[in-house]
Amino acid sequence: MTKFTEIAEKAIFSNRPIVILLFALATLFLGYQSSQLKLDAGFEKNIPLNHEYMKTYMKHRENFGGANSILVSVCDKSGNILNQNFFDTLKDVHDQLFFINGVNRSLVVSLFSPSTRFTEIVEGGFAGGPVIPADFDSSRPEALQLVAANIEKAKIVGRQVSNDYSCAMVTAQLLDIDPETGEALDTLSLAAELEEKLRGQYENDKISIHIIGFAKMIGDVADGAKDVVMFFAIAIAITAVMVYFFSRSLMLTLLPLICSVIAVIWQMGLLTVLGFGLDPMSILVPFLVFAIGVSHGVQMINAVEKRASRGMDAKSASMSAFRTLLVPGGIALLSDTVGFMTLLVIDIGIIRELAITASVGVAVIILTNLLLLPVLMSYLKLNKSDVEDFSEKESDTSTFWKITAGCANKSSALVIVGITIVLFVLGLIQSQQMKIGDLHAGAPALHESSRYNQDVFSITDKYEVTVDYISVLVETSAEACTSHAVMKAIDDFQWKMENVPGVQSTVSLASVAKVVNAGYNEGNVKWQVLPRNQQTLVQAMSRVPTSSGLLNNDCSVMPVILFMEDHKAESIERVVDAVKSYRDEYETDDLKFKLASGPVGVMAATNEAVSAAQDPMMLYVFGAVILLCLLSFRSLRATLSVVIPLYVVSILAQALMTYLQIGLTVSTLPVIALGVGIGVDYGIYILSTMNAKLKEGASVEVAYLAALKERGSAVLFTGITLAIGVSTWVFSSLKFQMDMGILLTFMFVVNMLGAIIVLPAIARLLWWRR
């Protein structure tokens, strides 16, 4: 190891101009690349495509659309839609949505679509027609009255018209492939188009427009994510001030910041080179990379200062710092990288992207902050007053460190470990209660007060429809809907599901066919049954078009749609479990009840994937950290001293999630891995000095005090700096960013405290005799 560092040191510091030139060229190239980086979002990235449910979902997506739909509620602020202006606007909105690129035109539904029809029972049969007749003239009050009557006959109140007649709905399904370009649909530009062409054009003092659906949600997230630039600026400013207080030198402040920014530029450039975009959900990663960069940069300037105050010149101080920090810094960054890479085991596109984005970024820091930074610092001219400042600072802190080093004496070590065990047990109990999935109504990525979530609440409030539904797909043979046995099985299954708590209402071809059958019998409810006579059954089925989404062309697939009261993980789990237990009674070789489609079907799969991923992820992260520590320290005791506090903190973080009602989701799952990856840095820096001293035969207390004097202020400082940086996310317009901010702040601070207080106490116990 030492040989490698010596060779590296020689090769790098004897060719400083070349090194700088290479870095400059790479930065120019990747800087250009990063300017090409696009925000990029896709529905499928967010779902576990290989999960059993999602395979069913993908298989039937073409026939039944998927979960990727758009709902536009057009409301009249007067509270009554029966006026000319409203109907004209509704028609415009319908037409506009129809022509937006990426919308599946055959599945745009509103009062104005020809498929919206009414039927009524008259002597001798049915009468019916489109709800809005072909000769509809919105300026005639009689025409509006006729439409109002037709709406009632069509029984679409609560679905296409709000319960209070103040709004009407236009719904559309989105394509996955852009029909114009043949490439994947650009969800963000579609979202922007919805905002501009629908809301921008038609919302005014008489009309309000409410748009919900995944595409709109992610568009709003992307808009909110743009604030990240501001948070980035705030973070840089705070960090700069902090680093200046720490280093008391302008140059020593600028250099680590510049190197960290270079790391971010490289990371973003590499993403473009690798063919990735930046997903709004992982927009925080560049920030993390910057923060980690600064934390290692501070270790570096700290080391240089210490050496300068002992009288070294800038160049030899930098070389020496490089030599001593390359291994611990490299190990720390490598464990970050490996920690992030473990996220690749989770089979959800967006988490994999995050894993790649983050591990690339952290790997880059090894180059920029462990290599470029000391090279740049070696050019510094350190004048006398700077050096005096450094030594002054050191004497300021030494009393503080002496007190802190008390953590490593026997009695306080026992107390600290005792308290840690108590916290751990309490945390463990609380963390068992951690919920999976989204705990609140609306889109979890956004705040409750966001326009999007307000729109969700307005729509769920005014209509009977809910966006929270799960479809069970009944797979059987062709023409199965003409079999009384099959339809009765579906009907019975549906009824049992409707009785499961959490299910609000249900619909399927069977339930609709029963109503149609009553219709064929003069609307007599006593005939609301599935006819045993096959011709009669066929007659009832024939009135349900495939556009209803309740059957495919040959009715070999029929979804049973379960509308849910909410999408809390426990409700979803209860319903999914009920499906699994009830379907056994009805399934035959030729009749299968497959989970699942619809937004809640996607959530069910995601929840299952996320909760299944949690344990392996922790196992891999800690496995990687333990392995790297063992390799670098060659000591089991040292490894345990680093890893135990980390583990306690990650359990406490889970307890905090429970306490703050933050569910384990696609966006919060990686936080623990990120926190462990970054948190381990502190321990490694402290313990690398301690370990060396212990190997020389020093007592634990002496070794620890030496480590504190050497690295302590840098550790304390980085912990606080990182925490302040991420804590500003609490003010983010994105809920998930806020959640991540809280959790990361917690993990940074507590990991730092763990490294300074708990680590030496555990080391004390493990090296009891010293």
Place this chain on the structure above:
Amino acid sequence: MNSMRRLACLLVLFSSFPLSAQEASFIAPLAKSSVLLDAKVGDYLVVVGERGHVLLSEDGEVFEQVQVPTQSTLTAVSMIGDNIWAAGHDAVILYSGDRGATWTVQNYEPELERPFLDLHFFDVNEGIAIGAYGLFYRTVDGGLTWQPERHAELLDPMDQEYLNEIRQESEEFYLQELDSILPHLNRVSESGDALFMAGETGLLASSSDRGKSWQRLSANYAGSFFDIKAVDQQGTLLAVGLRGNAFVSESGETWTKVQTCTTATLNSLYHHEDNTWIAVGNNGVITRLQLPLQQALDAPASQCDSLSEVTTTQTADKSAIVNLVSVRDQVFAVSAQGIQLLDLK
């Protein structure tokens, strides 16, 4: 070998014996708000509906679903003392002799593909069940055995004439034709010694011998009737049916159309108090009729605002109301969305 095969055949026959081929009803928390179709009240209340749902209540507050040996939709219920009969789709007839605690199947013929639509017991022994395509069963032993009857006299005179012609040619063809030409029999109601029936294609009829023979009453309307009741001591008849149609007759011979101020199908008539009758129907329609009707006779719809004898309202959920029943001064609607307490004040 041969006897073995015979035994096997017998077993197969036995296992497909219709009465035992049914599944018991599923006890569901939501049964109270499922599609319910009929209710009867004595010193307790019984409600029946889809999927073999039977609900019992002592007080109209707590409803308890009981398990019955069918999942067929029950369309009608009849009660005499502790005896309850319920009938419905698949020509099912259920019986309970212990206030609904235990049930047995008296009749089940899914292969008929015809539902019973109403049921009436004259006493604990004699009762009739009527239904689709002239389905008409009678029992004289409390339902232990049921005998089908055909009532060609319920057909209109033209059809009767046609049937008589073909009967002279072939008795078999006559019976076959009669089976398919008979109208749906929707409801039967008893008033004193008289029995009345409402059915498809304008069918109104009366009988004075417990339905053994029927006399047609003609209201000159071709649509379906769903209920007919004698509404006063003088025997005035009121019939309601499709698309808000209602007719009134003093003797049963001449009928006058009543303006009900609704186009919703009216399913049944309910005697509310004194001279007030209520017709309930689809779309949650509740039409209150103040007898004797005068202004409302043959009145055009444009006069609805000023008709004091007729007030039509709609329930909030607009679900079809099939029957009304009163328990302890409370009136319940038996509707497509379950049993609902009505405020008729």
